Amino acid sequence: MTVVLPPLPRLPTAVPRSGVSTEARRALRQLLGDVDRAIATAFRDGADATALARRRGDSVSRIVAHVWTACLGEVEGAALFAVGGFGRGLLFPHSDVDLLVLAERAEPARLRALEQCFATLWDIGLKVGHAVRDPAQCRALSAQDASVFTSLLDARRLAGDPALEASLQAIVDDPALWPPAAYLAVRLSERDARHARYNDTAYNLEPNLKDGPGGLRTLDSLRWLGRRLAHADDFDGMVEEGLLDPAERSTLEEAEATLRRYRFALHLEAGRAEERLLFDYQRALAEQLGFRDEHEKNLGVEQFMQGYYRAASQVERLGVQIAERFEEMLEPPAEPQPVGADFLRYGSRLAVRDPDLFVRRPAALVEVFILRLGEPGIVGFTADTMRRIHQATAFFGAALADDPQVLDAFLQLLRKGAPAVEALWRMNRHGLLAAVLPAFGKVFGRMQYDLFHVYTVDEHTLRVLRNVARFADAAARSEFPIACGIWPTLEKPELLLLAALFHDIAKGRGGDHSVLGEEDARAFGARLGLPREDIDLIAWLVRWHLLMSVTAQRQDITDPDVVQRFAEAVGERERLDLLYLLTIADIIGTSPRLWNAWKDRLLADLYTATRYALASDDELPRDAAARVRECREAALALLLADGFAEQACQRVWHDFPEQSFLRHRPEQIAWQTAAIIRSGGATPLIEVHPLSVRGTTELFVYTPDRDGLFASVTAMLDRLHFSVMEARILNSRNGMALDTFLLLESDSQQPASADRAEELQQRLHRALSQPAHTHQPSRRNMSRHLKHFQAAPKIAFSAIGERTRLALVCSDRPGLLAAVSQAMVDAEVRVHDARIATFGERVEDFFLISDRRNAPLGVVQQDRLLHALLDRLGAARRAG
Known part of the structure; x- marks a missing residue:
């Protein structure tokens, strides 16, 4: 279809100097x-x-x-x-x-x-x-x-x-x-400062088309540098000066056309000079530009954003490489020094001896990255070598993935362990990683339209690899003591690197990415010539890479049955070690906000308990009486060491239910007991530990029990902007509530400061001291981001012993837990336990509940609660 451009406006040829009427x-x-x-x-x-x-x-x-x-x-x-x-x-x-x-x-x-x-x-x-x-x-x-x-x-x-x-x-x-050197320095400094404002990545969820990494400003900067440093007015001139090859020029021009098209559409959609691809516009722009949903795991908006990410990534990669070429151009000439049989060193840059090396022997494409790891002071490759890497990669294409010598070199690189990760990042910048591993190329720029995955799949994978490499760094031991202790014991760290490479490689295909990724991992392991047991281990890690995270966050890991089932699924110590490392690296690489002290403690506890289970010939001690006895003895030892009398402790414990000793650590029991003894029987007793053994701020509420107490507490926590990670709602034999809440600050996802802990204690004490202490959830506006990711809640009931289990999966919003708690009050339901998990904009909460006679919910009351929840959540949505 031929589109005729609008004509230029026709204006008078002569204008009198009299101003404009x-x-x-x-x-x-x-x-x-x-x-x-x-x-x-x-x-x-x-x-x-x-x-x-x-x-x-x-x-x-x-x-x-x-x-x-x-x-x-x-x-x-x-x-x-x-x-x-x-x-x-x-x-x-x-x-x-x-x-x-x-x-x-x-x-x-x-x-x-x-x-x-x-x-x-x-x-x-x-x-x-x-x-x-x-x-x-x-x-x-x-x-x-x-x-x-x-x-x-x-x-x-x-x-x-x-x-x-x-x-x-x-x-x-x-x-x-x-002059050229000064101008290059100031332009690179401006680039770095600009990129720092956007987290040094082109893969932000709401990227800036103009100023973000890989944006249109990067292309402008390349032209400015070409003009000032090489008298090249445009990309054609830079090709003539040897700063670009024709294929790179075509790549930049295609990427620029995409970015300009998106920017033009964005201005029209926003009706103003908006440069950010905000969630407000992404779906409308995708539809306007012709992107359609293929299936639920490849939405039109995801395809649209993948077009942006691919273009921006190409611009960012080539921008970095071209800047290196400008730096090389300004460096004084250096005498070549031989490095091995095939390479030379010019100052701080590597070059090939034979210009045809990469075409003659493709394995050298990987070997040059290995060589760079062992050469101190190397900052990159010469411009000619970079160009030849690109040309050879484009020439061979997918054939590199089937070349036995290339695969041997790739395996040799992976066997370098943690240092290999930097080489993989550099290979990715040159497009070589996707050639050796074609499945990785398929997720290049692949985004997921949610707030949980803040990076594209390829960027996330590379960040997971970097997180894995941190475990080899002694400086990270204070942050990751268990992980850094495991790393030196790994006989084959390359297996963990391969699992990290493949764990999300099947995203966007429409099926279970863990299952499809397992198949890809097996096929690639076979091409690498790995032993069958190594292939099985990599494939198992890919298939079950979410198992540890899901178990820790959604189940009660203080329950020996949960730990035993997890241990049986893992089966052996090596799998446990590798899965623990992969899980941590994966969570941190998904979003910087996801990792916190609570998750660190959860995973560490599950790892330690599972290691014990795997090392023992017997199952974990599952006899309730024995576990209660062990917890009481350990807690008593702590209390006696702090000067408390045994008789006073036993008096308090006389009213504690067995569940207290089954579901709490000895340190928690000792802390609660000491608080009750010191209170002298005064209630309500509100005790706050700013940083507890669970990696959170721990809140203990000891007061006469009543229906609606859980709702009152959660409403106050919401008003004070605390997020509840976990709640244990227990009753003593004499009718007292023994409620424990594990909290993090909502904004920072960190434990509270001492001042904030004191504020919480005082505010909650005043609230619960009132005769009729009922508190409705606060009404706060929903964030702009969350508004675009609201879905209908999914609610399911199941029987768990003498309790009913409520599973709630819904979109996050301000005051959600407080609204859920109030719905339980409306339906005359009691809460006995709560597990709270938030994944971006998606909430997955689990509650153990009963009616007010402590019996499981019947069908009628389940239906009543269902409608109360839908009503409260709908009201919360409308309030937002």
């Missing part, structure tokens, strides 16, 4: 609106975004020049220049119109005319940014500020005295202003 302004405003509407229509009909941005730039240039002439006439000693993107001739639907006036003299009449000119441009609907300077000021500012100097590189005269064009060009061409 109201009628003329109205006509120009209408003209500009007609241009924008025609361009928007052409875009929706399939016209190229770059061509349309140029057409809008041309149209606005004519209008701006027309207004200049109307206000200033054919003036001497002053000229109007377009700068920024406008200077490059591109103007997106809502981009600013950046202008520079270069004037030799600041005459009052001229300044008044300029004010009228800019006011007119604003009045007709253009967002104008402008500066007025004389040539000397322009030179001085350019010398002080590289961004001002850079803006002049794109300057384009629109109107006014042509002689001033030469004045501007003289500033740009002056070798004393920002």
Whole structure:
């Protein structure tokens, strides 16, 4: 289909210098609106975004020049220049119109005319940014500020005295202003600072198309560097100078076309100069650009975002490599030093002896990355070597994955253990990792449309590998004592690296990614020639990589039955060690906010208990009486050491239920007992431990039991912005509540400070001291992010002994637990235990409940609770 671009606006050929009348302004405003509407229509009909941005730039240039002439006439000693993107001739639907006036003299009449000119441009609907300077000021500012100097590189005269064009060009061409080395340094510093604002990754959930890593600003920067350092005005010129090869130029141009298309569509959808692909727009943009859902694990919006991530990643990778080439270009010549039989070292860069090495012997593509690991002081490859890596990778393509020598070299790299991870990152930057491992290429840029997975699958996988490598670093021992203790005992760390590579490699295919990933891992292990037992171990880790996390977060790991079942599923110590390391690395690599002291403690406890179970010939001690006795003895020893009398402790414990000793650690029992003894019987007793043995802030509530107590406590916790990780709701034999809550700060997901713990203790004590202490959940607005991920709740009931188990899976929102607790009050239901787990925007909570006679819920009461929950959650959703 041929799309005709809208014509350029027709303006009068001669304009009297009399300013712009109201009628003329109205006509120009209408003209500009007609241009924008025609361009928007052409875009929706399939016209190229770059061509349309140029057409809008041309149209606005004519209008701006027309207004200049109307206000200033054919003036001497002053000229109007377009700068920024406008200077490059591109103007997106809502981009600013950046202008520079270069004037030799600041005459009052001229300044008044300029004010009228800019006011007119604003009045007709253009967002104008402008500066007025004389040539000397322009030179001085350019010398002080590289961004001002850079803006002049794109300057384009629109109107006014042509002689001033030469004045501007003289500033740009002056070798004393920002010489190549200084200009490269300041541009790289600006790049690093800009990237740091976006977490040093192109894979943010709401990326910035313009300024984020791999965004359009990166492409602009490459052109600026090419112009200043190599006198190359564009990518074609950089190819001629040897800074790019034709394939790299094509890659950059294709990526730029994608980013410009997305940016054009985003401006139109947002109705303003929005540069962030916010959740507010992603689904609408995907539909507008023709992306459709294939299945629930490959949504149209995910395909749309994958297009962005792939383009941005290509730009970021090549941007880093081209910057290295500029650095090499400015380095003084170095004498070559031989490194092995096939490579040379030029200062801090590696090169090939034989230009055809990679084509003649493809395994050298991997070997050069291995070699770099053992060469101190190496910062990269020469520009020629980088180019030859890319050319050979493109030449062989998927054939590299079946080359036995390449696979042997890849296995040799993996056997380096932790150092191999950096090499894998570098191979990925050069596109080599996806060639050796084609399945990895399929998840390149693959995102998941939720708040739990904050990185694309490929970025997540590489971060998991880096987390694994941290366990080999002695400096990480204080943060990961168990993991760092396990690492030196691994006989084959390459098996863990392979499991990390494959654990999510089947995402987006439509089936269970763990099952499909297991098949991929087995096939690749066979191609590597690994022994059958090694392949089985890698495949098991991939298949069950979520098992430990799910068990720890969703089940009661203080229950020996839970631990025993987990131990039976794991089967042996080596699997346990590797699964523990992979689980930690996976959680941290999914989102920085997911890892906290509570999860650290949970996994450590499950690991320790399972290791005991695997090491013992007998099953874990599952006899309840024996476990109660062991806990009491250990707790008593702690209390006696602190000076408490045994008789006082036994009096308190006379009223404790057995479940207290079965579900709490001795340290917790001792802490609760000491608090009760010190209180002298005063209630309500509220005790807060800022940092407990469970890696959380622990809250203990000891007060006469009543229905609705759990709801009152959770409502207060919500008001104080605490997240509940776990709750144990027990009753003493004399009718006292023995309720324990494990908490983290909602914002930071960290335990509370001493001041916050004291605030919690005082506020909750005052609340529960009131005769009728009922508290409704607070009403807070839902975050913008959460609004886009709200789904209908899923509620299920099941029988667990003398209790009913409620499983609630729903979208997160402010005050959720408090709303659920209030629904239980509405349905006259008691809570006895709670396990709270949040995964991004998805909540998976489990409660052990009963009716008010402590009997399991019947069908009628289950239905009553179901409707109460739906009503409360719906109300919470509407309140948000």
